Amino acid sequence: MAKVLVVTSGKGGVGKTTSTAALGAALAQSGQSVVVIDFDVGLRNLDLVLGAERRVVYDLINVVQGEAKLSQALIRDKRVETLSLLAASQTRDKDALTEEGVGRIIAELREKFDWVICDSPAGIERGAALAMRFADVAVVVTNPEVSSVRDSDRIIGLLDSKTLRAENGERMEKHLLITRFDPAREMRGEMLKTEDVLEILSIPLLGVIPESEEVLRASNVGSPVTLNAPTSAPGRAYMDAAKRLKGEVVAMTVPTERRAGLFSKIFRRAA
Amino acid sequence: MNLLSFFQRRRGSAPIARDRLQMLLAHERAALGQRDLVAVLREEILAVIAKHVRVDQDKVRVKMDRRNAISTLEVDIEIETGTGQTRLALAG
Ligand SMILES: Nc1ncnc2c1ncn2[C@@H]1O[C@H](COP(=O)(O)OP(=O)(O)OP(=O)(O)O)[C@@H](O)[C@H]1O
Ligand SMILES: [Mg+2]
Numbered sequence: 001m002a003k004v005l006v007v008t009s010g011k012g013g014v015g016k017t018t019s020t021a022a023l024g025a026a027l028a029q030s031g032q033s034v035v036v037i038d039f040d041v042g043l044r045n046l047d048l049v050l051g052a053e054r055r056v057v058y059d060l061i062n063v064v065q066g067e068a069k070l071s072q073a074l075i076r077d078k079r080v081e082t083l084s085l086l087a088a089s090q091t092r093d094k095d096a097l098t099e100e101g102v103g104r105i106i107a108e109l110r111e112k113f114d115w116v117i118c119d120s121p122a123g124i125e126r127g128a129a130l131a132m133r134f135a136d137v138a139v140v141v142t143n144p145e146v147s148s149v150r151d152s153d154r155i156i157g158l159l160d161s162k163t164l165r166a167e168n169g170e171r172m173e174k175h176l177l178i179t180r181f182d183p184a185r186e187m188r189g190e191m192l193k194t195e196d197v198l199e200i201l202s203i204p205l206l207g208v209i210p211e212s213e214e215v216l217r218a219s220n221v222g223s224p225v226t227l228n229a230p231t232s233a234p235g236r237a238y239m240d241a242a243k244r245l246k247g248e249v250v251a252m253t254v255p256t257e258r259r260a261g262l263f264s265k266i267f268r269r270a271a
Numbered sequence: 272m273n274l275l276s277f278f279q280r281r282r283g284s285a286p287i288a289r290d291r292l293q294m295l296l297a298h299e300r301a302a303l304g305q306r307d308l309v310a311v312l313r314e315e316i317l318a319v320i321a322k323h324v325r326v327d328q329d330k331v332r333v334k335m336d337r338r339n340a341i342s343t344l345e346v347d348i349e350i351e352t353g354t355g356q357t358r359l360a361l362a363g
Binding site: 145146149150153154157160161166168169170171172186188189190191192193196200 | 282283284285286288289291292293295296299300303309310313328329331332333334335345347
């Protein structure tokens, strides 16, 4: 049965689009069929991170408005054939996204894919609300920093009250993904500790993605980090997170780059 | 630099960030209304029932309906018994 997953955060620039691309690609690399949807109308970026920017003909709003069929708008990845993209519109108004239209498209995608991953825009307005509306699972992307943690807390509240699942009294599965983590700064007490963020937000940990140049390099060349540098620290961390999403138990480690091959164990507990 | 800020500098500023967040969020959650009361109830009700019978996480529905005069809490759980499935529904 298909799972609809929203990647959300409240705060902007914390790594939602990077994480959508990396988790989507990692799940697809493991043989699952995956579609990633960009909900950031007017500020689309997922196409660029996936290197598909020149192949976008129709987008989410075209499909919502009935101007294109879903099959015409889906862009299949050239490297991983089980990965597809539904791009956001760059020119249209975000009010063109209707709840009814998004619901219809997600229902249709559920029939075709194992995973439907929605890349939420920042904020808590219409785009973010619709990205989470039909989700079964949420990945809350958080940087170990005060304003990001506060916004994540707000988003968790919305996931538990404004999603269809919450309204129907069903469980909304939520996972915390800490990104742009810098172990040296955590050690020096300059950055919130992972345990503190976990304690404050109290949702299970999906993974810790280190701050890394590999992420920038991957987006420069338009390839998710799990494809472009699967053995790099962020590549491995995203691969592990994708396994946990599938329900596999993987020991929680923060891969580091400084000493290749050495994993610094911070948590025994699996998410 | 006074002595306090000297020690804070040595410990790093992260513990201050944690304390400020804890205070702030306790406040904000209260102000926004019991943030996920239904989610909390769901987990706890499930834990109690799971002590005695096997239940599937996804077969539990907890619904809260808030009206002016009365609020209702609806709990609907499918329980696996040896012979088949039983449904437990509570409303109040
Ligand atoms: N682990 C990381 N290491 C280094 N840079 C990172 C990491 N994660 C994300 N970034 C960088 O941070 C920036 C923002 O990332 P991204 O676009 O994924 O965030 P976002 O949450 O989708 O932003 P928005 O809210 O604007 O949609 C990008 O330049 C990205 O390359
Ligand atoms: Mg983004």
